[in-house]
Amino acid sequence: MTVRSISTRAAVVIGAAGLVLGTVGTVVATADSRKEDPRPAKTQIEGLFTTWNKALQTGDPKKVADLYAGDAVLLPTVSNKVRTDRAQIVDYFEHFLQKKPVGKKVQSIVNVLDKDSAMDTGVYEFTLTDPATGAKSTVAARYTYEYEKRDGKWLIVNHHSSKMPEG
Structure with missing residues (x-):
């Protein structure tokens, strides 16, 4: 399998959203995209x-x-x-x-x-x-x-x- 290339601009937009492009067509969430709920349990x-x-x-x-x-x-x-x-x-x-x-x-x-x-x-x-x-x-x-x-x-x-x- 190959990883699709994406433009620098698209990478910045995806990075800003806290996402990482994985293997072909797979989007994986990073720790940055999973913000903790600040409300108490x-x-x-x-x-x-x-x-x-x-x-x-x-x-x-x-x-x-x-x-x-x-x-x-x-x-x-x-x-x-x-x-x-x-x-x-x-x-x-x-x-x-x-x-x-x-x-x-x-x-x-x-x-x-x-x-x-x-x-x-x-x-x-x-x-x-x-x-x-x-x-x-x-x-x-x-x-x-x-x-x-x-x-x-x-x-x-x-x-x-x-x-x-x-x-």
Whole structure:
């Protein structure tokens, strides 16, 4: 078999498109033509909940609040007050963490919007421990996390959690 000759101009056009002419009539893609999708994988976004849940386990409300953007909005599960700044978010977690919450996702739907934003919506359950008696209870809730990548770090910009109406 012979390789067809092509003009320099055609080679430049083909090269610019990231293609290489192989054996007669075969076009092969090069690494340049296979650009990686800059958007995060859905599994990466799902993993942000794991990071958040581990922060809960530290018992430190500031570590949890560090996962929220400075302008984040928190509509929490066990409080009627909308939290719109770091101090209010820390305040919520100071009280919530006293119940030693352990979260578990029941259902998760991730939508990657672009390379710097994504949403995770679904249902989770928390096992809570009463600080006075040690009795455990479970709270099922619907949730939405809206994430943005800011300065290379994924942060929660909106977190809505509400108890399931049937429970």
